[in-house]
Amino acid sequence: MDWWLLPLQDADVLVAGERVLYRQRRHWAALLPEFLQFLAALFLCSAFSMRGTTGLNAVLLIGSVTAVAVLWPLLRRKRYSTGQIVMLGLLAMWVVQADIGLAGVAALIVLLMALRFIVRVLRWAVYQRTYLTDRRLMEVDGFFGIEVNSMPLNMVTDVMLRRTPVGEVLGYGTFRVESAGQDQALSQLDFLLYAEDFLDMVVSSPTWRPH
Numbered sequence: 720m721d722w723w724l725l726p727l728q729d730a731d732v733l734v735a736g737e738r739v740l741y742r743q744r745r746h747w748a749a750l751l752p753e754f755l756q757f758l759a760a761l762f763l764c765s766a767f768s769m770r771g772t773t774g775l776n777a778v779l780l781i782g783s784v785t786a787v788a789v790l791w792p793l794l795r796r797k798r799y800s801t802g803q804i805v806m807l808g809l810l811a812m813w814v815v816q817a818d819i820g821l822a823g824v825a826a827l828i829v830l831l832m833a834l835r836f837i838v839r840v841l842r843w844a845v846y847q848r849t850y851l852t853d854r855r856l857m858e859v860d861g862f863f864g865i866e867v868n869s870m871p872l873n874m875v876t877d878v879m880l881r882r883t884p885v886g887e888v889l890g891y892g893t894f895r896v897e898s899a900g901q902d903q904a905l906s907q908l909d910f911l912l913y914a915e916d917f918l919d920m921v922v923s924s925p926t927w928r929p930h
Contacts, residue, residue: 726846727859732867733852740920741851741913744843746891749910753839756793759786760832764825838862849908851920856896856905868904870896872926880918894918 729739763786766779810827817823846861857869877897886892892914895907911917 726861727848727865727867732850732857732859734854737855738853739850740853740924741849741917743849743912744847745849745910746889746912747843748885748889748891750836750840750843752792753836755789757829757832757836759789761829762786763790764829767825768822849911851917853924854926856921858905858908870898870905872921872924874898875921878918878921880914882914 729742733739762782766783766786842860842862846859848859850857850859853872855869855871856875857867860866875896875898879895880892881895882892891910891912893907893909894911894914894917896905898905
């Protein structure tokens with residue numbers, strides 16, 4: 720019996736005779752955005768409770784501006800799933816009915832951000848994998864539902880590897896792919912471990928046909 724929360728195994732995503740060349744999770748730096756957003760939310764809620772404290776006003780102001788800048792990519796998102804919208808609506812109704820006050824709302828926000836980060840860590844550690852086989856490039860994700868994106872190597876027309884200074888120090892790279900079908904789901908692989916080896920395996924694959 721297949722349990723819906725179990726991660727996919729190789730047999731679930733590979734076809735007969737397909738050989739795995741590369742299978743890795745992303746670099747741990749992929750977790751930093753969600754972690755920093757959690758810290759930013761925690762700081763903002765703490766700053767709200769300490770407003771007016773003598774000698775801390777300047778520190779709280781600078782920290783609050785920084786925290787808003789960290790949270791801004793999350794706040795300006797234009798696309799939310801139906802499930803996220805429904806959950807936010809139900810949560811807002813509960814907050815209004817419970818009348819928990821501003822301090823309670825702040826604590827709830829911090830709790831939700833912490834839960835979001837925990838789920839992100841679980842996805843990274845257990846479910847998310849990048850595959851390169853002798854036939855395809857794949858990304859597997861899961862937790863609440865399974866998602867598998869794949870691209871045949873014979874559709875890849877060009878590749879590019881980029882390392883930022885931070886990526887050079889920490890040991891990850893960004894792999895960009897151009898394809899004949901312009902598959903946007905796999906157009907860029909961020910926080911890729913062993914990026915140079917990955918590039919070598921792609922360009923040396925007999926299936927790849929550069930244009």
